[in-house]
Amino acid sequence: MQHRAKPAGGGNGSGPSATLTFFRQWLKNPLSVAALSPSGKQLARLMVRELPDTAQRVVELGGGTGVFTQAMLDSGIKPEHLLVVELNEELHKFLQNRFPDVGVVCGDARELATLIEQQPAFAGAGPVDAVVSGLGLLSMPRTLQRDILRAAFAVMPAEGRMIQFTYGPVSPVPRETLDELGLTVRRGGFAWWNIPPASVFVFQRSRSKPIPPVRRGG
Known part of the structure; x- marks a missing residue:
């Protein structure tokens, strides 16, 4: 069963309302917002x-x-089983308005375990199955990359995975950091x-x- 969220401000998440909100935050702090505009539907698929x-x-992480x-x-993920972490306060409010049935918190990805325990639907329910990240890892220092990855894998089981996009052709996390954390990486596609x-x-x-992934729609 699919669950559709209500759009905020009369938009559908890809219209002027979402784009303008995103671009305004980029103007305020281009180093913390990874792109000029929201990601497209091809990348989302x-x-x-x-x-x-x-x-x-x-x-x-980084709901934008x-x-x-x-x-x-x-794709079928239930609203109550999805937790979105967004550090930017204005984007956090935008997400709360757009997805009233989804848990949306304003916080630091490095404190993910604490943020999860503060959510009634997640606290005490065990590890999460996956982490989807829209954070700009490519522009982060290695120490911050390491802390975020460590926090993400601390809340997942052994077979958990973190799905990340980047604007470069290679992994945004260097091999040295992956080796230090005991992680592997593979490329999943190109939008x-x-x-x-x-x-x-x-x-x-x-x-x-x-x-192997099986959600091959689109």
């Missing part, structure tokens, strides 16, 4: 198809204006029509057994 078929409880959030809801074009990468623990 590539991200969501990397979720394992058994994924039920998912955390999204909700392009990935909507795609996950459309040619995104502005700018983007690659999808999937991070997993080195000792975990790969689970």
